[in-house]
Amino acid sequence: MTMLGYQNKVLRVDLTKKGATTEPLRMDWAENYIGSKGLAIKYLYEELKPGIDPLSPDNKLLLMTGPMTGTPVPCSGKLSISAKSPATGTINDCSIGGHSALQIKYAGYDAIILEGALKEPGYLLIEDGNIQFKDANELWGKGSHVAEATLAEKYGHDYSILSIGPAGENLVTMACINSDYYRQAGRGGIGAVMGSKKLKAIVIKGTGGVKIPNIVENTKKITEILRADVLQEDNTFIYDFGTTAFLEACSDGGILPRKNFSDTTDENWTKYNGDVLLEKRVGKRGCGSCGLGCGNFLKFENATVEGPEYESIAVAGPNAGIDDPEAIVKFNQIADDMGLDTISAGDTINFAMEMTEKGVHDFGIKFGDKVKYLEYLELMAKREGVGADLALGVKKLTEKYGGEDYALHVKGLEYPQYEPRGSWGMSLAYAVSDRGACHMRAYAPNEEVFAASIPPYTAEGKGELVYNLGVFNAVKFSLCICDFWATLSYERMAELMTLITGREWTEQEMKDVGVRVLNIARAFNQREGFDRKDDTIPKRLVNEALQSGAAAGQKIPQEAFEDMLDQYYTVIGWDKNGMIPDNILCQL
Amino acid sequence: MKITIQLRGSLTKYFQGEKVRSVEVPDNCTAEEALKTVGIDWTAIRNFGFVAVNSRRVMIYDRLKEGDELKAYPKISGG
Numbered sequence: 001m002t003m004l005g006y007q008n009k010v011l012r013v014d015l016t017k018k019g020a021t022t023e024p025l026r027m028d029w030a031e032n033y034i035g036s037k038g039l040a041i042k043y044l045y046e047e048l049k050p051g052i053d054p055l056s057p058d059n060k061l062l063l064m065t066g067p068m069t070g071t072p073v074p075c076s077g078k079l080s081i082s083a084k085s086p087a088t089g090t091i092n093d094c095s096i097g098g099h100s101a102l103q104i105k106y107a108g109y110d111a112i113i114l115e116g117a118l119k120e121p122g123y124l125l126i127e128d129g130n131i132q133f134k135d136a137n138e139l140w141g142k143g144s145h146v147a148e149a150t151l152a153e154k155y156g157h158d159y160s161i162l163s164i165g166p167a168g169e170n171l172v173t174m175a176c177i178n179s180d181y182y183r184q185a186g187r188g189g190i191g192a193v194m195g196s197k198k199l200k201a202i203v204i205k206g207t208g209g210v211k212i213p214n215i216v217e218n219t220k221k222i223t224e225i226l227r228a229d230v231l232q233e234d235n236t237f238i239y240d241f242g243t244t245a246f247l248e249a250c251s252d253g254g255i256l257p258r259k260n261f262s263d264t265t266d267e268n269w270t271k272y273n274g275d276v277l278l279e280k281r282v283g284k285r286g287c288g289s290c291g292l293g294c295g296n297f298l299k300f301e302n303a304t305v306e307g308p309e310y311e312s313i314a315v316a317g318p319n320a321g322i323d324d325p326e327a328i329v330k331f332n333q334i335a336d337d338m339g340l341d342t343i344s345a346g347d348t349i350n351f352a353m354e355m356t357e358k359g360v361h362d363f364g365i366k367f368g369d370k371v372k373y374l375e376y377l378e379l380m381a382k383r384e385g386v387g388a389d390l391a392l393g394v395k396k397l398t399e400k401y402g403g404e405d406y407a408l409h410v411k412g413l414e415y416p417q418y419e420p421r422g423s424w425g426m427s428l429a430y431a432v433s434d435r436g437a438c439h440m441r442a443y444a445p446n447e448e449v450f451a452a453s454i455p456p457y458t459a460e461g462k463g464e465l466v467y468n469l470g471v472f473n474a475v476k477f478s479l480c481i482c483d484f485w486a487t488l489s490y491e492r493m494a495e496l497m498t499l500i501t502g503r504e505w506t507e508q509e510m511k512d513v514g515v516r517v518l519n520i521a522r523a524f525n526q527r528e529g530f531d532r533k534d535d536t537i538p539k540r541l542v543n544e545a546l547q548s549g550a551a552a553g554q555k556i557p558q559e560a561f562e563d564m565l566d567q568y569y570t571v572i573g574w575d576k577n578g579m580i581p582d583n584i585l586c587q588l
Numbered sequence: 589m590k591i592t593i594q595l596r597g598s599l600t601k602y603f604q605g606e607k608v609r610s611v612e613v614p615d616n617c618t619a620e621e622a623l624k625t626v627g628i629d630w631t632a633i634r635n636f637g638f639v640a641v642n643s644r645r646v647m648i649y650d651r652l653k654e655g656d657e658l659k660a661y662p663k664i665s666g667g
Contacts, residue, residue, distance in 0.1 A: 233597075233598035234635045237598060252640035254644065254645055449645060450663055455647070483665075550645040550646070
């Protein structure tokens with residue numbers, strides 16, 4: 001049967017020829033991969049040739065919504081933006097908040113596929129079925145915030161604007177795509193892919209709607225789900241505190257990294273914790289169709305940002321040896337404007353600090369230097385001075401200068417701010433994540449650290465743990481439901497899919513989608529030459545024991561890591577080299 | 589023995605909105621037993637997260653000493 005919730009239409013834009021066509025959505029693929037993350041990866045698996053240069057016109061940038069986008073389903077406002085990653089060479093699906101997903105759906109599209117490249121800097125204007133290619137020469141070189149404000153002034157604040165900053169324009173492989181000023185498709189150099197197409201922005205407004213079955217009755221049911229499920233304290237803490245709530249918990253949990261992951265905890269954390277930051281809160285915000293409103297607007301004397309999130313606080317705070325809350329907020333503000341991923345940019349500068357202090361290579365910055373920390377962001381975005389080196393990221397800097405013993409990345413994507421020596425399963429989660437070290441694929445601390453009775457410092461059971469968490473998130477992000485709906489269950493996902501599409505979905509089908517999405521992502525990477533040798537643990541975690549905090553004395557023996565990897569491959573059905581067998585590949 | 593119990597997030601409802609209390613608990617009791625003393629049965633709280641003693645995560649059955657600060661967190665989910 002035809003599923004509702006979808007527009008059954010894809011907008012395909014040829015930037016080289018400056019043309020646009022529409023085609024039906026592959027509903028046969030949607031049956032198996034739903035939308036957003038899963039469907040985007042399936043499209044890219046089918047349409048990209050192996051071995052292409054991610055910064056060439058051969059790469060494609062996919063903006064993919066889900067069947068629930070633009071419906072009353074809460075927490076459904078995120079947009080998947082996907083491509084082959086220039087940072088890692090793997091598949092890379094990002095998730096951006098804000099309102100652009102709804103505008104795309106209301107314009108009548110499930111997805112927008114951007115192919116080829118413009119010859120001159122430009123931006124796309126999409127108003128329902130009207131697609132225009134506009135000149136962006138006057139915006140090129142400008143920060144993302146100025147670009148977005150200029151376009152909003154020109155077209156109206158009821159348009160959604162996706163943009164890149166100088167980092168994306170200069171093909172920095174830690175460049176992000178921004179929307180609503182402070183929301184990002186952050187990791188893996190997705191902004192550099194957009195920059196390689198000389199596309200400064202996408203301006204979009206949709207005036208249509210989304211069809212769902214029995215709209216009156218089903219909206220009532222969905223509203224009841226919002227009240228009974230979403231709006232309970234397991235989820236609503238994110239409204240009160242944002243992700244600043246994670247700081248104290250991670251510090252006590254022994255997983256808050258300090259000084260380039262050389263140790264954990266920070267006795268100064270109370271100088272920049274949630275209580276301090278939220279004193280400067282001047283407003284709140286949520287994404288389209290949210291219900292939880294995690295966004296906090298903070299205003300210091302010289303810094304304003306929506307945020308900062310835990311990752312940005314930790315990377316620019318204790319992991320940089322900095323304890324000044326205003327400097328941390330300013331870091332976030334500048335990174336957003338320059339269009340840089342805070343995790344990768346911060347980690348790279350932190351690595352450079354250690355290289356400088358150890359005398360391996362002088363990058364001119366040491367731990368705690370909050371002035372240069374902020375200056376270096378713009379230099380990285382523009383590849384100027386020391387920024388030309390730092391823009392390379394941790395992996396390439398290691399290849400150029402050394403420092404592998406304390407270089408924390410997987411496949412070239414820098415480590416998020418959860419120290420795995422305090423949460424062993426997280427080392428596995430980072431290693432097998434489809435896009436390099438990502439904390440959003442399988443969030444192990446939730447089960448290992450923020451839980452009263454599960455031991456974090458063991459390899460036992462971690463393969464199954466990471467598999468179960470990974471399957472769940474894979475289908476959740478294919479629906480596309482926001483991570484912060486923490487109490488979402490397989491049963492609920494099936495119920496929502498049935499309400500929105502009009503087709504009966506079961507819990508088992510939801511799980512099957514999750515497994516299928518993990519496999520299609522791995523298949524993409526396998527075709528690019530990735531296998532077990534690339535599912536790695538950084539040397540620091542194996543060789544150096546933590547000195548402080550709850551996990552003092554912990555390091556992860558290589559054999560324990562290999563054991564966790566073996567467990568994972570077994571439970572997911574891959575061979576000992578991490579390769580998908582033919583009997584699974586042929587079903588994808 | 590005397591210890592301090594701090595509650596975080598939604599768990600503060602068990603202290604009627606207060607975050608911290610000094611309490612008398614049995615000598616050498618576990619974190620679990622100390623929480624029971626103030627009426628908190630962690631197994632009955634669906635979103636109970638973890639406990640820390642003197643700002644270090646411990647297991648719920650680890651034992652306490654005089655003067656310890658016991659912190660209890662709700663589950664925080666996310667990334």
